[in-house]
Amino acid sequence: MVSVPGIPDEEFIRGNRPMTKQEVRILTLVKAAIADGDIIIDIGAGTGSLSIEAALMASRGKVLAIEREVTGVELIKANAEKFSVENITPILGAAPEAMENLPTADVVLIGGSGGRLADIVSCSDKLLKPGGRLVINAVTVETLHNALQLTRSMPGYRVEACGVQVNRIHFAGSSSMFQAQNPVYIIACQKGDKE
Amino acid sequence: MVSVPGIPDEEFIRGNRPMTKQEVRILTLVKAAIADGDIIIDIGAGTGSLSIEAALMASRGKVLAIEREVTGVELIKANAEKFSVENITPILGAAPEAMENLPTADVVLIGGSGGRLADIVSCSDKLLKPGGRLVINAVTVETLHNALQLTRSMPGYRVEACGVQVNRIHFAGSSSMFQAQNPVYIIACQKGDKE
């Protein structure tokens, strides 16, 4: 078993990119059941916040972080350096094309799909080892719906899903204000053990 | 029975002030059971969005809109003009002092209390007619807690409360994104019929 670092959001270098918030990162990684030594593919890695924590959890494993924006890849590198993480390989490109030639994986995380979710899920299925985990984060109705349709129709996969809405409490003087974060849906799938 | 206008948020003139959003406005006004002819006191009226809809509902009644910022009073006036509402009287001042000399009321709405909630609730109780309604909107833990403590301890009042969290669906191209709004708690109280 390996730990979830739970790094606070503000410690990541993020430019002006959207970033998966701490609570959702934590739940995504625990539902991905990351083990030390795991090979993890992070698709739509963005700032790399999820990749960094995954790499810390799988310290003897490796994270392949696919990101289609150059500024994203730079943020991943900057964060990897800041947190002294050496087992991340940023890959500039768009999935599923950028997934070609990748090794088989224990975990695939999908944070962004650029409208190619069906191809990416199909490609992830091919790369996933038996017993491997596929975890999709959805922030749109379409991704939520399509992720459920696609994964529930894959033979041998066990699928569970939940929506998480976090309200941070913001202290302003003696007041404690409820401050909403956008809800994120987490679709967590486990591939069957037999080929 | 009178209608709830349900004016869209973007139709109000609001400057850069925070504003109660449409869904919360609607629920607040229906829970206040506003009837035509009602005298309504709106405390912490802000942009006047709640006051405007209340005034439209109680067209033969009157809304007294207490607001401590001059810019707020100006927004209330501008919105009253825009929606051709003549039965609103903006009152520049802070409650509870600004509640002195007000007539007895059918409804008191509390949207902001400036840390004086206990005095305002006590003063509202004195102004409310038998059977009158007191509805408090809370966006902080302290206001929620104190509103419940204060109102539940007032003899003869029936109190109910709920929290409302709205996620607007934002259309961006073919995507429909979940977009969180801060939760608001609505504490709705009805004074007993007997003096």
Place this chain on the structure above:
Amino acid sequence: MVSVPGIPDEEFIRGNRPMTKQEVRILTLVKAAIADGDIIIDIGAGTGSLSIEAALMASRGKVLAIEREVTGVELIKANAEKFSVENITPILGAAPEAMENLPTADVVLIGGSGGRLADIVSCSDKLLKPGGRLVINAVTVETLHNALQLTRSMPGYRVEACGVQVNRIHFAGSSSMFQAQNPVYIIACQKGDKE
């Protein structure tokens, strides 16, 4: 303009059927912009709670309440009697077949579709007058997704949508517990004014 009654949930006769809760009923009806005199078609009327409040709002109009279960139709009749509402006609049957021979309508409410949403929306479009409103309540990912797809692709319709999650505050002794209700998505559409 007409009022939203906002009847408390416990006042409806409901047997053991699920029922749209008060806050969602209120928002649905206000977003449907029901006016007195309106012809309203309520599809999947269930206990009739939405139909009853719509009928009270449109007192000189009429509500046609389609419900495919006999027990549902009986609940609608029982509630109509309890609230002395005479302008509701319960129709036993499944939409869209049960929508044949209905008059043109100002408002169509869809609370349940039995897997026939596309046909029901298409049929609703034919029945709706110019400027008419179509409001869909969704409690599943599929209905939310399909309702957005279908309505956003209908020429001349303006579509907005939001999710509403209510947490009732339950008083137990001196404690005030947060008590979740299932979220409901409201898809509100307005047909263009021109044919």
Place this chain on the structure above:
Amino acid sequence: MVSVPGIPDEEFIRGNRPMTKQEVRILTLVKAAIADGDIIIDIGAGTGSLSIEAALMASRGKVLAIEREVTGVELIKANAEKFSVENITPILGAAPEAMENLPTADVVLIGGSGGRLADIVSCSDKLLKPGGRLVINAVTVETLHNALQLTRSMPGYRVEACGVQVNRIHFAGSSSMFQAQNPVYIIACQKGDKE
């Protein structure tokens, strides 16, 4: 660093007791920053679900699980046996009295306070080592409010808080229904490093 097990809810033996759900358990434990070897005090341990996962995380440490109901203590023992966890000591009794004679701790978790929150927080402060973590789960307005008041006034503590609302997606045939869980507020505090 140590892992968060993330045991599914249905694997715990729970009788008919309420239980902290998986997602909230995970976030509570990560925010408590449990390290292997930690001494952890779990107050209001209930079924022991939080204690079990904490004990697995701190395998060379120890969890002291205070629970005032005999049936609760029996559930903790049954779950400890089921998950082969040997580093939990259930303590039958009510806090703060049951906290007497306990060793100093790295982490105190408060899941239930029986109306004695102020005394329990004060007692936790005395037991916590410098740098130790105090994490309170609140399901009522009063606990949320009081936890914030108490912890924010303790010199040298850093306090953060958030509310978490999870909607599980329930698969019924081809439908995916949103199914609400009650929101839980997590107040996470870290004691200053210096005595």
